[in-house]
Amino acid sequence: MSSVKLGFIGTGVMGTGIIKNFLKNGQEVVVFNRTQAHAQPVIEAGATWAESPHAVAAQCDIVLSMVGFPQDVETIYFGSDGILAGARKGALLIDMTTSTPTLAKKIAAKAAEKGLQAVDAPVSGGDIGAKNGTLTIMVGGDKTLLSRLQQLFAPIAASVNYFGPAGSGQHAKMANQIMIAGTMTGLTEMLVYAKAAGLDLDETLKVVGGGAGANWSLSNYGPRILQGDYTPGFFAKHFLKDLRIALDEADNMHLQLPATQLAKQLYEQMVNTGKGNLGTQGLITMNDRWDQA
CATH class of the missing domain: 1.10.1040.10 (N-(1-d-carboxylethyl)-l-norvaline Dehydrogenase; domain 2)
Known part of the structure; x- marks a missing residue:
């Protein structure tokens, strides 16, 4: 998994800890955050900056996001400069924001229309879990992706749990x-x-x-x-x-x-x-x- 380029949108308290653990595991990570200064700690740790969610998605095989509110998720996914507009065919999109089940279903449906895969994967464990790589992750989406997700999340999570189709993780x-x-x-x-x-x-x-x-x-x-x-x-x-x-x-x-x-x-x-x-x-x-x- 370390040879796969990851994109990560959102470098807040949780995102920073998660990104740093991916970097420690040897992953190449491209990041975007609404306020670039807040991404500086992960850039200093080895992440690469991109100018938009579109720019992140255009160069990554897997795109993860963890932002504040459902409206922020809407913007980074469906905006003209968003993930869905820039994603490579076959890419895996993972929203880790705690958001609405309805929005998770909408993202999964739009992703499928574009030949993409999308899952909702909110987490529990707080800043301590993000820092220590001991998060609990709750997954909704295609069950056949579970083993791939477990491998991907190994550096950041103590457990990865599947709950059902899109929206179930939320x-x-x-x-x-x-x-x-x-x-x-x-x-x-x-x-x-x-x-x-x-x-x-x-x-x-x-x-x-x-x-x-x-x-x-x-x-x-x-x-x-x-x-x-x-x-x-x-x-x-x-x-x-x-x-x-x-x-x-x-x-x-x-x-x-x-x-x-x-x-x-x-x-x-x-x-x-x-x-x-x-x-x-x-x-x-x-x-x-x-x-x-």
Whole structure:
């Protein structure tokens, strides 16, 4: 796989970690980002810059993307200077953005019309997983591509999981985000409660994390919160986007998800107060009792 030229569009927190791991594995990677300065770390690590998604796709056998919002995915795929306009026949297109199942299906259909293959492959694991190459990847698309994807993703993922046709990877990611809505709200409220009760917070994290309350959010974000570190492993504004997608999809299936709805409202309050660029753990700053001595 190392002889295949990869294109990667999106050099944010997640994309940067992923690209660097591909480069460490000996892959040749061509990159584009809306703001070129944000691509500088991966360029310095050995990636090659291209001037547009079209320019990336025109020279690569496999094109991956991880951008912020569904509208960004629309632009990089369907714009006049986009991936579909520039892609080589037979190319494999992989959108790793957490986006809508409907858009994933649209990309797959348009790709097939052009003699291309496309899959949706959103990830879980945050900035830590991207940096350490331990992401969990959820795939929707042609199942015959799975072994190829497992080989491709080996430098960046601990597991690659197939869920069904186009859009299924996005549905799996929505299930993941619904779960995280519970663990993040639980983590932040648990810490506020423990602090108000006068408990040692380090000891509380240790004990809760060693029992039935153990979860990834607690292990990875609990220590950051205690250090006052709200830098984004995952932006709150992007998590809000995910919760909105999840609830829209739930509505389409005539489902009621009241706890997820409440989590969405809490993150809306956070984003609306100008804290959308904090990490998801920054939700705790919305509780007035947290910052009290």
